[in-house]
Amino acid sequence: MAERSFKHEVEKLRLGEGEIFHGEGILAVTKALLQCGVGYVGGYQGSPISHLMDVFADADPLLKELGVYFENSASEAGAAAMLSASVMYPVRGAVTWKSTVGTNVASDALSNLASSGVTGGTVVIIGEDYGEGSSIMQERTHAFAMKSQMWLIDPRPNLPSIVHFTEKAFQLSEASNTPVFLELRVRSCHLYGQFVAKENQKPKYTLGEALNNPVRDVNRIVLPPASFLQEEDKIKRRLPAAIQFIKDNKMNEFLSGERDDIGIIVQGALFNNLNRALVQFDLSDHLGNVKIPVYVMNVTYPVIDDEVLEFCKGKRAVLLVEEGQPNYIEQSIGLTMFHNEVKTKLHGKDLLPMGGDYTIGRLETALGEFFNLYQKEIEITEKEGAITILPEDAKTLSEAVPARPAGFCTGCPERPIFAALKLVQQNMGDYHVSADIGCHLFSILPPFNIGATTMGYGLGGASASAFNMDFVRKDNGQKRVISIMGDGGFWHNGLTTGITNAVFNNNDGLTIIIDNNYAAATGGQDVPSSRFNNKIRTINNPIEKAVHGVGVKHVDFIDNTYDVDKMVKVITKALTSNEKGPKVIIAQSECMLNKQRRDNKVKKKKLEEKKRVVNEKFGVDSKVCTGDHECMRLSGCPSLTLTYSDNPLREDPIATIDSSCVACGNCGEVAEAAVLCPSFYKAQVVKNPTSWEKFKHNVKQNIFSYLQKRREKKRQLA
Numbered sequence: 001m002a003e004r005s006f007k008h009e010v011e012k013l014r015l016g017e018g019e020i021f022h023g024e025g026i027l028a029v030t031k032a033l034l035q036c037g038v039g040y041v042g043g044y045q046g047s048p049i050s051h052l053m054d055v056f057a058d059a060d061p062l063l064k065e066l067g068v069y070f071e072n073s074a075s076e077a078g079a080a081a082m083l084s085a086s087v088m089y090p091v092r093g094a095v096t097w098k099s100t101v102g103t104n105v106a107s108d109a110l111s112n113l114a115s116s117g118v119t120g121g122t123v124v125i126i127g128e129d130y131g132e133g134s135s136i137m138q139e140r141t142h143a144f145a146m147k148s149q150m151w152l153i154d155p156r157p158n159l160p161s162i163v164h165f166t167e168k169a170f171q172l173s174e175a176s177n178t179p180v181f182l183e184l185r186v187r188s189c190h191l192y193g194q195f196v197a198k199e200n201q202k203p204k205y206t207l208g209e210a211l212n213n214p215v216r217d218v219n220r221i222v223l224p225p226a227s228f229l230q231e232e233d234k235i236k237r238r239l240p241a242a243i244q245f246i247k248d249n250k251m252n253e254f255l256s257g258e259r260d261d262i263g264i265i266v267q268g269a270l271f272n273n274l275n276r277a278l279v280q281f282d283l284s285d286h287l288g289n290v291k292i293p294v295y296v297m298n299v300t301y302p303v304i305d306d307e308v309l310e311f312c313k314g315k316r317a318v319l320l321v322e323e324g325q326p327n328y329i330e331q332s333i334g335l336t337m338f339h340n341e342v343k344t345k346l347h348g349k350d351l352l353p354m355g356g357d358y359t360i361g362r363l364e365t366a367l368g369e370f371f372n373l374y375q376k377e378i379e380i381t382e383k384e385g386a387i388t389i390l391p392e393d394a395k396t397l398s399e400a401v402p403a404r405p406a407g408f409c410t411g412c413p414e415r416p417i418f419a420a421l422k423l424v425q426q427n428m429g430d431y432h433v434s435a436d437i438g439c440h441l442f443s444i445l446p447p448f449n450i451g452a453t454t455m456g457y458g459l460g461g462a463s464a465s466a467f468n469m470d471f472v473r474k475d476n477g478q479k480r481v482i483s484i485m486g487d488g489g490f491w492h493n494g495l496t497t498g499i500t501n502a503v504f505n506n507n508d509g510l511t512i513i514i515d516n517n518y519a520a521a522t523g524g525q526d527v528p529s530s531r532f533n534n535k536i537r538t539i540n541n542p543i544e545k546a547v548h549g550v551g552v553k554h555v556d557f558i559d560n561t562y563d564v565d566k567m568v569k570v571i572t573k574a575l576t577s578n579e580k581g582p583k584v585i586i587a588q589s590e591c592m593l594n595k596q597r598r599d600n601k602v603k604k605k606k607l608e609e610k611k612r613v614v615n616e617k618f619g620v621d622s623k624v625c626t627g628d629h630e631c632m633r634l635s636g637c638p639s640l641t642l643t644y645s646d647n648p649l650r651e652d653p654i655a656t657i658d659s660s661c662v663a664c665g666n667c668g669e670v671a672e673a674a675v676l677c678p679s680f681y682k683a684q685v686v687k688n689p690t691s692w693e694k695f696k697h698n699v700k701q702n703i704f705s706y707l708q709k710r711r712e713k714k715r716q717l718a
Contacts (some may be wrong), residue, residue, distance in 0.1 A: 006051070010059040015197040021159075022194045025184065026051040028159045029125065030059065032166035037201035039091040039120070040069040042079040044105075044492075046098025047135060048189040049127030050523040053096065057525075060536050066202050072525070072537065075492050076102035080109035083179065086120035087113070087220055089210040091203060092170055096125040100139040101437075101457070105493075107144065110179070114148040115230045116220045117177040117238065120205065121170030124150075126183045128269075130324050131357035138355060140324045145181055145301045149234050151242050152181045152301040153251075156268045159193035165298060168251060176242035178234075183300075185269045239302060246299050252307055253296040257283075260293060262374055263311060265333070266321040268298035270358055274321055277363035281371065303332045312337060312344040319370045320348040323358045347373075405445050410639045411596075411662035413561045413589030414440050414514055416669065418448040419634045420567030421482075421512075425450075428575065431482050432467060436460030436494075438486035438521045440514050447636040451484070458489030461498020461511050468507035480575055480583075481509040487543060488519035491527050495546055502582035503551040510574045514561075515543055515588040524594045531590075532598075547584050554583040561589040564669045592662060607687060615685045616663035620655045624679035627652040631677060635667045655679070 006027070013031050015021050021031060029052060033041065041063075045053045056063065056070045063070050073079035079095040086093045097106065103126070113122070126141050145152040151172060155165040162184070169180045219226045246252065266274050271288070278284035283291045295311040297303075312318055322329045330348040337346060351366045352358065408415045418440075425431060435441050435451030436459065444451035455463040460483040467481040485494045490513055498511060517531055518524045526532075530539040544557050554577065556570045567587065574583040603613045622645055632640055632655065639661040642653040657667070663682065686693060 006055045006058040010055060010062065013059055013062055013200070017197070017199045019197045020194050021197045023159075023192065024051075025157075025159065025162060025189045025191050025193075027055060028162055028193075028195065029166060029184065030055045031197065032163040033094055034062075034066060034068070034200040035163075035198045036121075036167050036170050037092055037203050038068060038094050038170075039203035039205070039207055040071075040082065040085060040093045041095065042071045042073045042082040042093075043096035043125075044073050044076045044079055044098075044102060045519065045522040045525050046102060046127060047129055047522070048186040049096045049098060049125060049184065050525070051189070052125065052127075053525065054523065057536065062200075066200055067206055067208075068203065069207060076106040077109055080106035080113065080124070083109075083113055083118070083122045083124075085207065085210065086118045086122045087116050088215040088217060089120060090174075090205045091120040091207060091210060092122070093120065094123045094125060096127065098127045099129045099136065099141055100144075101136050102126075103141055103144050105457070110144070110150070111148050112222045113179055114150050115222045115227060115234075117230065117233065118173060118179055119177065121173035122179040123166070123169045123173060124179060124181050126181050127189060128183045128185045130185075138324075140328075141181060141183060142301060142324070142328050143326075146328065149239065150179050150181055151176070151299065152183060153298060154183045154268045154300045155188070155298050156253075156271045156296060157185065157188040157191055158272075159191070160195040161268070161298070162188060163195050165251070168249060171249075172242060172245050172251075175245040176238045178238050178242060183269065187272070188269060243302060243304060246302075246304055247306065251299050252304060253294075253298065254307075254311065255288070255290050255294040255296065257290050257292040257294070259291065260314065261316050262370075263293040263295065263315050263318045264321060265295045265297065265308070265311065265318055265329075267300055267323060267329070268296050270321055270323055270363075271296055273358060273360050273363055276360045277367055280360075280364050281367060297329070300329060303329060303336070305336045308333050308336055309340055309342060312342055312346075315344045317345040317347060317370070317374055319351065319366070320346060321352065321358065321363065321366075322348060325349075325354045327354075407442050407445060407636060407638065408439065409593055410637055410660050411592035411664035411666070412439065413516055413592060413664070414443075415635060415637065416562050416564045416666045417512065417514060417567060417587050418443040418450055419666070420564050420571060421450055422448055422634060423564070423568050424571045424575070428572070429479070431479055431575075432464070434460050434464035434481065434483040436484050436486060436489050438489055438514075439516075440484055440486055443484070447633050458485065458492040458494030459497060460485040460489065461494060461502055461509075464509055464511075465501065465505070465507060468502070468505070468509045482575075483509060483511045485511055485513050486521070487513065487515040487517070487527055487529055488521065490515075490543060490546075491529070495550070499547055499552060499582070499584065500550045506580070507582050508580060510571070510583045510585065512571070513543055513547075513584060513586045515586055516591040517588075518591050518594055520591040520593070524591060524597075543586050547586070552582055552584050554579055554581065556583075556585045558585065558587045559589070561587045562664055562666055562669060564666070592664065596662060610688055612690060613687045615687070617659075617661045617683050617685060618657050618663055618665065618667065619681050619683055620657055621679045621681060622646060622654055622656070625654040626679070627654045629655065631655055631667045631680075637667050640667045 009027055012021055012023055013034060041056055043053055076097040079097060082095055083093050085091060128141060129136055130140055153165050153169055155161045169182045173180045275284050275288050278290060320330050327349050334346055347370055351369050353362060433451050435444055435454040437454060437457040441454055453463055464481045464483040485498055519527050526534050526537055526539055528539060528541040529543050544555055547555055558570060570585055574585060606613050639658050641656055641658060643656040645654045
């Protein structure tokens with residue numbers, strides 16, 4: 001069950017020639033792929049392209065009509081390897097994944113693909129996730145494009161441009177026999193707009209034709225001497241062919257202005273922010289009609305030297321707007337200008353931040369500094385404080401608004417697992433815990449503060465392997481290492497790199513596999529061990545069978561992670577067992593977000609039909625709560641907060657639960673060291689109650705009313 005259903009939106013994918021498509025950037029990319037006659041699509045979900053996978057899953061009937069094969073790949077490496085179908089055959093293929101982390105996983109297959117070259121157009125849609133709001137390390141895809149010589153398209157963030165450059169990406173790939181990156185930033189994936197649609201195209205060459213007409217060319221296999229010839233082919237034929245195609249098709253844009261003594265070079269995806277900043281100086285309008293020359297690099301690799309030299313010709317200075325570091329484009333353009341003895345002054349990271357997002361405010365500040373350097377050559381509309389106020393406001397805002405670190409959702413079934421682990425460490429001392437990528441990584445933050453390192457998706461077990469050497473356990477007093485792994489990471493590569501590797505090397509540590517039924521961190525997509533119906537995928541493959549299958553003997557399965565007391569006992573048992581070999585605990589409870597999405601649909605339908613619906617909530621009795629806040633130190637649930645007691649003798653705030661509570665019971669369960677705190681109570685809110693429930697409610701109310709009146713009367717008499 002994905003985070004969002006596109007079953008209604010995918011009908012827009014059927015729009016034909018001349019019809020107007022309205023929608024989100026991700027949907028526009030999907031439509032563009034179908035218009036390009038793509039033969040197969042694969043990928044692995046991750047921000048900001050998760051929805052692209054969800055759209056294709058919901059569009060399965062249309063894909064079958066067109067003869068397009070779609071696959072949820074096991075990993076980014078699997079998706080990249082899929083593109084080998086286009087090495088020998090002229091069939092178009094596209095895959096997608098999340099920026100550098102996905103490219104790192106896929107790098108082996110991509111390097112081989114780029115070396116051998118392709119016959120059919122191949123496009124890798126990269127969800128670039130760079131900047132202050134990113135959930136990953138701060139790296140760019142640009143480096144990999146340069147290393148393997150795969151062309152990198154970074155289109156202007158508007159739907160017509162995105163659709164246009166998707167089409168050009170396939171054409172560029174075929175013209176140069178090289179795979180192409182199509183880079184989509186967060187701002188591109190989720191913007192809304194419109195474009196004029198074309199008819200969907202069935203693949204001109206199908207996978208069926210390829211199977212029935214197999215082709216073999218040993219020169220396409222990456223083995224010497226062919227690999228040396230492939231490298232030479234990249235330099236002598238493919239790169240010049242790509243450059244010529246980019247120039248002939250005017251993929252980069254020259255925007256002329258009223259002035260020609262200075263100019264700006266900008267990555268395509270940053271144009272909207274640049275334009276908004278120029279508007280502040282009255283040097284453009286909201287339609288992008290700039291008043292100074294701008295060279296828009298919709299293709300950021302390769303850099304087209306001829307176009308850069310032509311743009312810089314006769315100018316005193318040029319500002320390069322290149323987001324991220326290192327400054328690859330600046331280095332390339334600077335070297336080109338040096339070799340050609342161009343006297344134009346090149347500014348870039350000297351005026352712009354080396355790292356972080358290039359927001360409108362940051363660009364406005366840099367533009368102000370750039371214009372001030374050359375103010376004799378250009379007239380600037382003065383806007384008081386345009387340069388200084390934005391940074392000052394940002395500083396004030398950062399001081400006024402407290403930081404809000406990421407955390408588990410309300411009712412998350414992973415929270416009690418780490419509450420139990422924290423209780424275990426209180427009893428047995430601290431353990432080295434290797435964390436993993438996924439929702440469970442939030443355990444490194446308060447209130448749990450559990451986890452020392454994280455090395456990659458599904459690599460929790462592998463990153464603990466150095467602590468599992470045999471001689472370490474010779475002393476019985478030596479602690480075991482603990483590693484964390486999610487079900488998504490387990491199926492991604494954790495089964496081999498973590499569990500199988502531990503068995504093979506006789507490791508003695510504990511791995512806790514957190515099974516919430518989905519790849520929850522990427523939007524709730526199904527994984528092989530998901531437990532609900534999926535019409536186009538085979539699921540219900542238990543993790544415990546796979547773990548037993550690779551030779552793990554000590555396996556404990558818990559199907560209710562909210563039972564903190566049981567979690568504590570099972571973890572303690574695994575850490576103190578005299579049994580040799582890897583220990584695995586599979587802690588299973590469904591992701592609360594997906595559970596709520598499913599349950600809310602059922603409840604909504606019942607309410608529409610005037611049927612009985614029960615919503616459960618937890619509460620805290622303000623008269624019983626002692627205010628020790630133990631529940632918060634072991635829970636951290638967003639619905640659990642503080643309020644002041646009505647009792648004037650209690651100065652400390654007491655616990656309270658807000659309306660977002662989903663009645664998981666974790667806060668009460670962990671309070672008082674895994675003993676249900678007496679101040680917590682559970683209530684049921686019944687909508688459309690039965691006649692009997694209404695009768696019982698009225699009787700109770702009458703009794704309570706009578707007792708309250710009698711008590712009040714006694715007080716008055718006293």
